[in-house]
Amino acid sequence: MGYSIDMLSLGQTGTFTKTITESDVYLFAGVSGDLNPAHVNEEYAKKTTFKGRIAHGMLGVSLISTVVGMYLPGPGTIFMDVSAKFVKPVKINDTITAEVEVVELIKEKNIVKLKTRAFNQNGINVIEGSATVKAPLKG
DSSP: OOOOGGGOOTTOEEEEEEEOOHHHHHHHHHHHOOOOHHHHOHHHHHTSTTSSOBOOHHHHHHHHHHHHHHTSSOTTOEEEEEEEEEOSOOBTTOEEEEEEEEEEEEGGGTEEEEEEEEEOTTSOEEEEEEEEEEOOOOO
C-alpha cells in the first residue's frame, strides 16, 4: 500500500538500489527498441568519449520510477510530469541508488512534488531532476 497525501511529509525520502547488468541493458534495448550502439556494441562504444558501453539514460530514470511507483508515494501513484538531467554515464555493473524526496505537498489537489536523483556506488551523482505525481487515494 502506498502513502496517501496525508501520510507524506516534507523531506521524506525513498530509495531503490540495483546493479545494472549487461542483461539489463540488452533487455531494455529490446523492450524500448533503442539499439543505439553506445549501449549494445562494445567495439563501437570503445571509440566514444565513454571508452565502452553505457546504460540507457532512461534505464536509470526507470529506477526513479521504481521508487515512486513502489515505495514513495508507492502503489497507486500516477506520474504527471518528470524531468531528468543526465550528469554522468551509468556503466554496466554500476550499482545505482535512485532517491526521491518530497519537496512540496499540494493537499487540495492530491499532488506531490519530488526532487529526484540517482548516484552510483562511489556516491557520484548520475541523474538529477524532479517529478510531479498524484498520490494514491486513501484505502
